[in-house]
Amino acid sequence: MSASGQKLTPETPPEAALRAIAASCRADLAKYREIVLQSRRPIGIHQARVALRRLRAAFSVFRPAVDNPEVRALSAEAKWLAGECGPARDLHVFLTESVTDVPPVVKRVGARLAASHLERARAALGSARYEAFDQRLRAFAGEPVGAEVRGGLRLDEFGRHVLDSRHAKVIRRGRLLDKLSEEQLHRLRIGIKKLRYAATYLSPAFASPAAKPYIEATVRLQGALGALNDRTTAARMLADIATASRPSEDTALPLKVLARQAASGEKRRRRKLERTWKEFRKVERFWRA
Structure with missing residues (x-):
């Protein structure tokens, strides 16, 4: 079943699946957009960005079957919105999850920067451009699938092709894992x-018990790779805070301390990556079970 509540089956046309997923993403975005516009609760900006990321990912997954100017335009607008919401989310994650014992002066500058980022996100989510995007997305999600599409490609056939391709690409990129550059x-x-x-979007087409462990393995591997990327993200966040600091705010030394903290644990992160990679290599491909 899709997140929108529409039951997906092996016979579901890929286009119908995409429209159902788009409807779900639109509903989530509308829900969390209201939180962003009406409060400072972090869940609003976090989940609004998740909804946009899910939408863009869906357009990418189904592009081999559904690729037209409207889909490309919607994907581009979702990318723009995600970019406007990104700085607020990234700064919050950095200051609350990536580092600890943040010095008061950095907290002060960070709070000022966070307020600016939030206003940027609110401006985008409250704009006429957003309203136009939302109307186009609603029309796309609600458009019925024609008879010629219903009698064509099935979701399971499409899914095997996409998952084979994406799985093989990951295996190729992960060869010689310990020697890979940043x-x-x-x-x-x-x-x-x-x-x-x-895997998440296409698993309903296979009804396989192997789907859950496979998806969980991809989540763990993505998390391990993300942890290795923390240093790059931290450098960007620290540079933003340094730029936003006023002459009276001496943040140089505190930021150096936080930079060392964010960069620590490299060996531990590498070991975790190697472990999750081995787990991923062993997991069964549910679409071929």
């Missing part, structure tokens, strides 16, 4: 993220 690890992280979304 850029290669980033590409592997993007690959596993795309595979995770594909």
